[in-house]
Amino acid sequence: MPQPDNSRRQFLRLSYTVGMGVALPGWLTACGDGNEPIVPDIAETFTEPDRLVARNGVLDVQMHIAYADNVLDGRPVHLRSIEGRLTGPTLDIHAGDTLSVLVHNNLPPNPASVEPNWVFNYPNSTNLHTHGLHADPRIVRPGVYGDYVVDDPREGIAPGGTRQHEFAIGKDHPPGTYWYHPHLHGSSAVQVSSGMAGALIVRGPADQVPEIAAARERLFLFQTPDLNDNGEIPDFASLVKTKIATVYYINGLRRPRLLMRPGEVQRWRFINATVGNFLNLSLDSHGLMQIGHDGNPVQFPRTIAAGLPESLVMAPGNRDDILIKAGAPGTYYLRSLAYDMGADKLPEDIVAEIVVTGEPLTMALPAGPLPMPHMLAPITDEELASHGGLKRELVFRIVKNDNGDPITAAPAAALLPVPAGELSLWTFQTGNTFVANTVYAMGSATGVPSTTPQMPTVYYPFQSSRAIKQTVALDSVEEWTVYSMDRGQHPMHIHVNPVQVIKINGRPVEPFWADTIALPRGGSPEAPVSITLRSRFTDFKGPFVMHCHLLLHEDLGMMQRIEVV
Known part of the structure; x- marks a missing residue:
């Protein structure tokens, strides 16, 4: 598997404009409050998007939307992107914070009207949806937008335009995993399939449970880009030439490798950012303890046994927070098992490799109920x-x-x-x-x-x-x-x-x-x-x-x- 170009990663990392907050690379912020990762002979290939972290109750960022050239599993691709990457940066805030996002649309002009159904003639206009967030959907004050998705294509951010968003997150907001993506009617599938999506993490009381706080965090943003022969997704017509894509990528990587130590507990944040694929996730010989679903804490965590015909089933748009306790040393595979969507049958796919190695750790899973916000x-x-x-x-x-x-x-x-x-x-x-x-x-x-x-x-x-x-x-x-x-x-x-x-x-x-x-x-x-x-x-x-x-x-x-x- 090709390794990322570190000089290019550093350049792109610096391209984020952070007004108030801190930009951290994914490899650094993936660590929780527990043990530091080891560096054995086997190397990890798993990487995460850079993480933008709120400071003093504010995260103020700018996002630039443009075409970018990248490499996806060895194949050159030319796709609409956020900050030139295959996935957008992770936004990391707490309940009670304010999130401010200024979106710059640097895509080229929309093509001349070619579709009789005019809603498909705006592939380069865009907008911003904070999926799952309990947020104001209005224009909150002149020139400042909340989660404004009225979905008239003519009300998007036109090429060359900007839009200021502001989200005042309630103090009782459920802590968990959310995500953001474009949601302009007629252009959603094209843009999300291209990788215009990123994680949005809201932290709160459930994160302070000792066993959860000690676990190292990993973010898995699943995508299935449906590319044409030129490595592009130019328009809606190109997407519907094939019914469904079946090759999964995590954070822009094909089958990345993760390392764990025996007995180690990690927190995995799963986001199904595909435009049309269910996931049916199972880890060889390991149960998946679900502690959150769609950003909402699961008060009484449940463990899903390995290998069930329907394991952790995630529809497009779902998020799940999972605790994994590593077993005996060895190599295990995270799989999306075969799944029947009714109209389409998805084959099994190995989506990641997990290598358990090194000195054992003694870590526990939470035994009691998780704190729940009043609104739930x-x-x-x-x-x-x-x-x-x-x-x-x-x-x-x-x-x-x-x-x-x-x-x-x-x-x-x-x-x-x-x-x-x-x-x-x-x-x-x-x-x-x-x-x-x-x-x-x-x-x-x-x-x-x-x-x-x-x-x-x-x-x-x-x-x-x-x-x-x-x-x-x-x-x-x-x-x-x-x-x-x-x-x-x-x-x-x-x-x-x-x-x-x-x-x-x-x-x-x-x-x-x-x-x-x-x-x-x-x-x-x-x-x-x-x-x-x-x-x-x-x-x-x-x-x-x-x-x-x-x-x-x-x-x-x-x-x-x-x-x-």
């Missing part, structure tokens, strides 16, 4: 009832004619009331790929809650003038049931507020908090599958979105707008 208190039946018992029903659905006819033909036409002049907006026809003559939509009967919600009878993509917007009252508590009528799995992601999952397919489960939840596979119009969730809409008014986090689906329209008023 369970939402009880009584709390829901005290807020009116309000519910909604929403549906993810791919609508097409099985014989390949246009969507204006029966039977699909009955489900798709296309307004005059909008037909070109509803589908992506270029190249006659697998997405042609297909509408990727969300449906709901209405945009307001009810004690007796109804299922939709028609469907609209996000870009339609008739797309339904969900209107939610500030400080309300609601229960939503989200259905899929497709055999493939849709990962549902909602911005701003975490949700508590209470049922899958109508059956109660041990409640858990998340922001990205995989709908079950195997749905159909006759027998839809579902998840039921509850949420508190606290702190922030304003518009944001929920959508499928298979980003091809999101770009094609499988998304709805939400506005808290």
